[in-house]
Amino acid sequence: MNICKRKTLIALVGFACAPLAAAASGEDILTVTLPDRVVGMTITQLEALPVTEFDTTTIWTEGAQHFRGVRMVDLLDHFGVTQGQVQLTAANDYSISVPVDDFTDDGAILAYQRNGKHMTLRTKGPLWLVYPYDSSPEYQSEVIYSNSIWQLDRITMID
Template sequence: MKLLTALALTLTCALANAGTLDSPEGPVILTVSGAIENTNGDGVAQFDKAMLEELQQRTTETTTPWHEGVVKFEGPLGRALLDAVGAKGENMEVTAINDYASNVPVADFYDHEVILALKADGKYMRVRDKGPLFIIYPFDENPDLKSEVIHNRSVWQIKSIDIQ
């Protein structure tokens, strides 16, 4: 009997640690899959714009190789997204709408103030403007981030992230 009680308690605790996210009410713009604990679909976490805006936000004003001058980017912190889904991996495969994919270390989102930019200069980014989501590192805050490796991790038109 004690064994059954202990097993039931262990299972209950495991289920309590895994969470369910709210379901998106608007169009899904990001799907997170892989090694995650919190879902709202069949093993995935789907986010609409409103859900992403509920995460901790940051504004980053920086130059990029893809824009003229300083641009003011706004969006959720990458680490806030990882925390929301209960990410348990060390790497992410970030895929764009055109199926371009880049491997991004999870550590980048914790070591730097990386955002998933929804807005550029106060306007939501459309697909033609590299939206709806664009990984933005704080390039001007840390000169070491101005490298080809980091630029290749700065995926735009993101549609999915697979935590590995």
């Protein structure tokens, strides 16, 4: 392998593993921007919030997947957010806006584990907004699929 290919391979491996390294080192994996402050959250802080887990199939993976994370309603409640919209942004700057009222107790979770493992950028992490797609036809729509943002690393509260 020539030196250029070797450096590229090392760079790609480092990029894919960065969220895992951040999780292990206690670095922030999520930045939450509120009207009055910006809060960085580590995986440990996210895992300290109420945990929700479910099994579901997705249109992006093979077979049933087990997701573990925090319900969006619990995360929003943690920050005292009760109205408005949230903008969710991925590492590649893909962004969506969702009304706070669209998040329900039986709906989306901010998953930090899939099949018992923390996710890397390569495996759609560090965070993935997932819904229990198999639980109801309402979670099998184009809107829900487009809201299912992976490689999520930023949430901004907007009015």
